[in-house]
Amino acid sequence: MLRDIWKIENLSDFKLHFARDNGENHPLDVWTRNSDEWRNWQEYRPAKNEFNRPYVFSLMRFYHEPDIWLFGGIWKIKDRLPDRYDVEMTDDGISFLGRLKLKLRYADRGARVRFEKHYDAFEVQEILREPFSGQVFPGFDSIDISFEELEVLVRNARPDWLAALASVKGVYMISDVETGKRYIGSAYGMQGIWSRWTNYVETGHGGNVELRNLVDDPTLPYCRKAFRFTLLEYRPAATPDELVIGREAFWKNVLLSRQHGLNRN
Known part of the structure; x- marks a missing residue:
C-alpha cells in the first residue's frame, strides 16, 4: 500500500x-x-x-x-x-x-x-525504472496511437519506437476520428517511418494539402483531438522506394481515400 x-x-x-x-x-x-x-x-x-x-x-x-x-x-x-x-x-x-x-x-x-x-x-x-516517456512499442502489427501519444514518443525520442520505426519503410494511415476520413501515405528514405511521423508532430500536416486545411493553429489542437496513426504495412529498409510507392497506391484504391478521404492524388 x-x-x-x-x-x-x-x-x-x-x-x-x-x-x-x-x-x-x-x-x-x-x-x-x-x-x-x-x-x-x-x-x-x-x-x-x-x-x-x-x-x-x-x-x-x-x-x-x-x-x-x-x-x-x-x-x-x-x-x-x-x-x-x-x-x-x-x-x-x-x-x-x-x-x-x-x-x-x-x-x-x-x-x-x-x-x-x-x-x-x-x-x-x-x-517504473525511469519516468514514463510513452507506451512501450507494441510491435509493427499493433500500432494504433493518437497524435498526442505520437507527440510524446517523438518529443522524448523513446528508444524502442525510434529504433523500430527508423529501420523500416512502409505505408501508413491517418484517421480523422471527427469526420471518419482517412489519409494514406508512405515513408521511405533515411529513418523511414520515424522521420515521416516526426514531421507530422512538428507541423501537424506533414505538407499534405488536405491535412493542411485542417491544421490552422500552430498549437495543433485539432491534430491532438482528431488524428490517429497506424501502419498498414512495413518493409525492410533495403526495399526499393518504387515498391513502397506502389503499395501506397494500392491502399488508396482499396480504402477509397481519394474519393472519400483526404488524399488528393
Missing part, C-alpha cells in the same frame, strides 16, 4: 488532484510532452476555491490501464489569485515523479478532493 512505502503526515494539509481527460487532452500526455503545460493543470482555478489547502498531491490517469494513476508531484499553493493558483512543485516525493503508479478505483466526478479520504486505499501497482 502507499502508506507502507510513503508515510505522509498531516494529511489534512493536502488536497488530492485526480487529473483526467478534459475533452481535449489526456493529462498523462500533457505531463509527458511539456512540464509547463502540466503546471497549468495545477494552476487552473474553477469557480470554487477547490485547492483550499496548502498542498496538492497530484495524480494523472494512466489511461492505458484501468484504475491506474501516475504520480505527478506535490505542489505548494503559493497564492490564490482570482483567476488561477500560483503554484510550485516541491521536492517531496520527487524520486517518484512520473514513476509511481497507484491503483484505485475512482469514478466520482470530483477531481479535487480531500487526501485523507483515499490515502489508505491506494495500492502501489508499480514503480
Whole structure:
C-alpha cells in the first residue's frame, strides 16, 4: 500500500488532484510532452476555491490501464489569485515523479478532493525504472496511437519506437476520428517511418494539402483531438522506394481515400 512505502503526515494539509481527460487532452500526455503545460493543470482555478489547502498531491490517469494513476508531484499553493493558483512543485516525493503508479478505483466526478479520504486505499501497482516517456512499442502489427501519444514518443525520442520505426519503410494511415476520413501515405528514405511521423508532430500536416486545411493553429489542437496513426504495412529498409510507392497506391484504391478521404492524388 502507499502508506507502507510513503508515510505522509498531516494529511489534512493536502488536497488530492485526480487529473483526467478534459475533452481535449489526456493529462498523462500533457505531463509527458511539456512540464509547463502540466503546471497549468495545477494552476487552473474553477469557480470554487477547490485547492483550499496548502498542498496538492497530484495524480494523472494512466489511461492505458484501468484504475491506474501516475504520480505527478506535490505542489505548494503559493497564492490564490482570482483567476488561477500560483503554484510550485516541491521536492517531496520527487524520486517518484512520473514513476509511481497507484491503483484505485475512482469514478466520482470530483477531481479535487480531500487526501485523507483515499490515502489508505491506494495500492502501489508499480514503480517504473525511469519516468514514463510513452507506451512501450507494441510491435509493427499493433500500432494504433493518437497524435498526442505520437507527440510524446517523438518529443522524448523513446528508444524502442525510434529504433523500430527508423529501420523500416512502409505505408501508413491517418484517421480523422471527427469526420471518419482517412489519409494514406508512405515513408521511405533515411529513418523511414520515424522521420515521416516526426514531421507530422512538428507541423501537424506533414505538407499534405488536405491535412493542411485542417491544421490552422500552430498549437495543433485539432491534430491532438482528431488524428490517429497506424501502419498498414512495413518493409525492410533495403526495399526499393518504387515498391513502397506502389503499395501506397494500392491502399488508396482499396480504402477509397481519394474519393472519400483526404488524399488528393
